[in-house]
Amino acid sequence: MAKSILHIDASARRATSVTRDLSKDVVARLNGDVVTRDLFDALPHIDESWIGANFTPEADRTDAQKELLALSDKLIAEVKAADVLVIGVPVYNFGIPTNLKAWVDMICRAGITFRYTEAGPEGLLTGKRAILVAATGGTPVGSEIDFATNYMRHVLGFIGITDVQLVAADRLSVDAEGSIAEAKAQVAELAA
Incomplete structure (x- = not known):
């Protein structure tokens, strides 16, 4: 059975991105059905209205609140449908780019991708692999x-994805080749 792969690109560079090139190589190696989510065109950041909609019980949400959460619902559905997530992680100023952080904020939702228990948080998206x-x-x-x-390892583990591997091209300014x-x-x- 073919694997379902969610490929996330987060680099601000399209033509000369190392993470874009290497993540394409990873996806090709895995050989599955691929859905690509390119974060080049940034996702909206969460705001007070989004948070209010998120914390309103689903049955009580207005049409406007449902619309505010529609993109988040779609992004979560992509993650849920994937067996493997391949995530390009360019490191900007020691952290992830804001477009990737916006994606994280959209997919980390209590009761949907994780829940709080008396023993602490529990991820609900188990049985997946991330690279x-x-x-x-x-x-x-x-x-x-x-x-x-x-x-990124912590966030993925928080939502239940603990099989996380890393491909790293670090210190490119020192020895790119x-x-x-x-x-x-x-x-x-x-x-594979």
Whole structure:
């Protein structure tokens, strides 16, 4: 049975993006049915009206509130339908770009993708795999100043996705050729 893959691109660069190129290589290696969500055209950020709609019980939501949550519902449906998420994670100023953070805010919804229990939060999107494809100019991936990949691992685990792998082309400003070659080797080692 073919895998369902959700491919998230978050780079502000279209033509020269390392994460876009490497994440395409990952998707090709996985060989499944692909849905691509390009965050180049930024998602709206959540605001007071969105939060109010989100915390209104579904049965009590007005048509306007339902409309405010429609994009979030669609993004969550994409995640739920996927067996594997391939997420391009460009590291900007030690963190993720705002368009990727807006996506995270839209998919992390209590009662839908996670819930709170007496034992703490419980992710509801279990049984999925995620592959983060990171690129940095100078930040070593996994270091104490990498607030991007560590954050994405945490967020994915929070919603129940604990099988998270990382392909990293870090420190591109130091050794771009070597870093990209190492990342391509990591892609080649990924289990399809």
